Amino acid sequence: MTTTSVDLVDYDDAVARFDPVIGIEVHVELGTRTKMFDGAEQSFGEEPNTQITPVSLGLPGALPAVNGTAVEYAIRIGLALNCEIAQSCRFARKNYFYPDVPKNFQTSQYDEPIAHDGYVDVELEDGTTFRVEIERAHMEEDAGKNTHVGGATGRIHGAEYSLVDYNRAGVPLVEIVTRPITGAGERAPEVARAYVQTLRDLFRALGVSEARMERGNVRADVNVSLRATPASPLGTRTETKNVNSFRSVERAVRYEIGRQAAVLDAGGAIVQETRHWHEDTGITTAGRVKSDAEDYRYFPEPDLVPVVPDRAWVEEIRAALPELPQARRRRLQGEWGYADAEMRDVVNAGAVELIEATVVAGASPAAARKWWMGELARTAKQQEVELADLPITPAQIGALQQLVDAGRINDKLARQVLEGVLAGEGDPEQVVVARGLEVVSDDGPLLEAIDAALAAQPDIAEKIRSGNLGPVGAIIGAVMKATRGQADAGRVRELVLERVQA
Amino acid sequence: MSTLSRDEVARVAALARIDLTPAETDRLAGELDVIVESVARVAEVATPDVPATSHPLPLSNVFRTDEPVAPLDRDEVLAQAPAAQDGKFLVPQILGEE
Numbered sequence: 001m002t003t004t005s006v007d008l009v010d011y012d013d014a015v016a017r018f019d020p021v022i023g024i025e026v027h028v029e030l031g032t033r034t035k036m037f038d039g040a041e042q043s044f045g046e047e048p049n050t051q052i053t054p055v056s057l058g059l060p061g062a063l064p065a066v067n068g069t070a071v072e073y074a075i076r077i078g079l080a081l082n083c084e085i086a087q088s089c090r091f092a093r094k095n096y097f098y099p100d101v102p103k104n105f106q107t108s109q110y111d112e113p114i115a116h117d118g119y120v121d122v123e124l125e126d127g128t129t130f131r132v133e134i135e136r137a138h139m140e141e142d143a144g145k146n147t148h149v150g151g152a153t154g155r156i157h158g159a160e161y162s163l164v165d166y167n168r169a170g171v172p173l174v175e176i177v178t179r180p181i182t183g184a185g186e187r188a189p190e191v192a193r194a195y196v197q198t199l200r201d202l203f204r205a206l207g208v209s210e211a212r213m214e215r216g217n218v219r220a221d222v223n224v225s226l227r228a229t230p231a232s233p234l235g236t237r238t239e240t241k242n243v244n245s246f247r248s249v250e251r252a253v254r255y256e257i258g259r260q261a262a263v264l265d266a267g268g269a270i271v272q273e274t275r276h277w278h279e280d281t282g283i284t285t286a287g288r289v290k291s292d293a294e295d296y297r298y299f300p301e302p303d304l305v306p307v308v309p310d311r312a313w314v315e316e317i318r319a320a321l322p323e324l325p326q327a328r329r330r331r332l333q334g335e336w337g338y339a340d341a342e343m344r345d346v347v348n349a350g351a352v353e354l355i356e357a358t359v360v361a362g363a364s365p366a367a368a369r370k371w372w373m374g375e376l377a378r379t380a381k382q383q384e385v386e387l388a389d390l391p392i393t394p395a396q397i398g399a400l401q402q403l404v405d406a407g408r409i410n411d412k413l414a415r416q417v418l419e420g421v422l423a424g425e426g427d428p429e430q431v432v433v434a435r436g437l438e439v440v441s442d443d444g445p446l447l448e449a450i451d452a453a454l455a456a457q458p459d460i461a462e463k464i465r466s467g468n469l470g471p472v473g474a475i476i477g478a479v480m481k482a483t484r485g486q487a488d489a490g491r492v493r494e495l496v497l498e499r500v501q502a
Numbered sequence: 503m504s505t506l507s508r509d510e511v512a513r514v515a516a517l518a519r520i521d522l523t524p525a526e527t528d529r530l531a532g533e534l535d536v537i538v539e540s541v542a543r544v545a546e547v548a549t550p551d552v553p554a555t556s557h558p559l560p561l562s563n564v565f566r567t568d569e570p571v572a573p574l575d576r577d578e579v580l581a582q583a584p585a586a587q588d589g590k591f592l593v594p595q596i597l598g599e600e
Contacts, residue, residue, distance in 0.1 A: 034569065039569065039571030047576075049579065057579070068565030088562070099596065146596070162594075162595070307563060308562040308563055
């Protein structure tokens with residue numbers, strides 16, 4: 001392990017004096033029913049080693065067979081990334097010894113990826129677009145899962161032994177590799193994050209993966225290098241492995257820029273190495289130095305024949321591509337009548353799907369935005385969770401808004417109903433009933449409360465009688481208080497005026 | 503033709519995790535050299551109009567439908583492993599990392 005300096009150059013200073021270049025490799029697990037090369041079922045969270053076949057375990061004599069659906073998904077991804085789809089491509093063996101790869105090689109693609117030479121336009125937070133060029137997208141398989149036992153923290157270092165679960169071994173992956181991303185300057189960390197987020201949205205829209213970051217469906221390796229100016233040759237890069245959230249991608253790039261600038265300032269050289277990302281401390285530490293151990297001795301996989309995507313098939317897949325996220329956002333923005341800044345906030349908050357479903361459930365676009373971007377966004381922030389992970393559904397928000405629209409609850413009561421739904425008290429209707437939150441629409445109790453308020457404040461009653469309507473608010477306030485906010489203020493006002501004029 | 507060096511044999515052996523004694527390395531350098539030279543003779547007859555062939559079968563696009571098959575029985579599988587714990591394969595400490 002190399003010693004690492006923890007000195008960092010201040011970020012603004014670093015990007016003022018160096019030009020960062022980044023490159024990102026994203027792995028996505030495809031949501032097929034079975035694995036890439038064998039018929040073992042794949043689903044998340046099953047008991048260990050219950051989704052295995054002789055192929056998953058690399059038993060002698062076991063022969064792989066390509067999952068046609070996985071190939072179709074890979075082509076979908078390639079087309080959505082504006083790539084060329086290979087006329088012909090083949091699989092290759094990447095040889096290395098590690099217990100999570102039971103056959104001692106990973107079946108991947110090397111010199112002939114299924115898709116190559118594409119690009120994706122990434123929208124940044126201020127609404128500008130940054131084009132990221134894609135070098136290639138290739139098919140491969142995931143590895144099993146190691147659990148290191150013993151040692152202090154469960155990390156590899158100090159472990160006494162490891163336990164291996166092969167359920168994930170052989171799950172189809174597509175790896176997407178960018179060309180060096182230049183020209184991002186001080187926005188490199190933001191571009192990196194936005195790129196990974198764009199891919200995640202794309203995978204979901206294409207229906208090729210659930211793309212859940214927290215389950216490791218999407219994983220990013222982040223390459224960073226610095227050079228003196230945009231005209232200088234590329235610097236030596238480091239590769240930070242397994243950065244698995246949008247925020248971490250941004251932080252890891254930022255950290256590496258500051259760290260590398262400090263090394264270069266001290267007259268040192270960047271070592272080409274893989275680095276580990278530490279989510280808790282937000283730093284990277286040195287891992288393996290690229291060396292002989294990285295000689296994977298790739299060669300064509302003799303057990304699998306080439307994949308030759310028929311042009312008619314490719315065009316059929318292209319024609320069936322769903323509406324992609326950016327086009328969809330533009331369409332929805334038009335339908336909803338949101339301003340650019342409003343739409344951007346909605347996108348950044350991850351609320352597009354939520355609002356769309358809420359509108360389908362009967363709320364107006366304005367009301368849907370009000371709930372998700374207001375009360376619920378605040379709650380999510382307080383609880384440090386994603387909006388989508390709040391225990392409330394778009395259908396419930398739709399139902400809540402319909403209660404408001406029908407005049408059965410007012411805005412203030414709606415907030416209490418929301419609170420009840422979030423607390424697990426059931427659907428809005430149930431919360432209204434259980435908490436007795438309905439607006440009092442019967443005039444009887446309102447008149448009682450009005451009479452009591454007028455009697456309690458005779459001077460005010462007198463003023464109103466003499467035609468001074470200024471203090472009428474004080475009576476309304478008293479009535480609202482007496483009815484615990486369950487009165488319609490407009491109706492109370494009408495009744496007060498009727499009462500004093502009677 | 504060039505001969506395979508002792509160092510090259512040692513490196514290939516290390517990559518393949520095969521422990522060789524110095525005597526074995528020397529002997530294999532000579533034996534592997536014969537194999538490499540024999541294969542190299544193919545290049546003498548290959549002409550530019552013969553494409554490199556990684557797959558001799560005139561087949562492509564052999565796909566499987568995305569239908570699950572029955573998995574292996576876990577207990578039966580783990581019973582054949584050198585060691586197991588908690589439904590998982592137990593493997594020795596992983597060296598050479600970190």
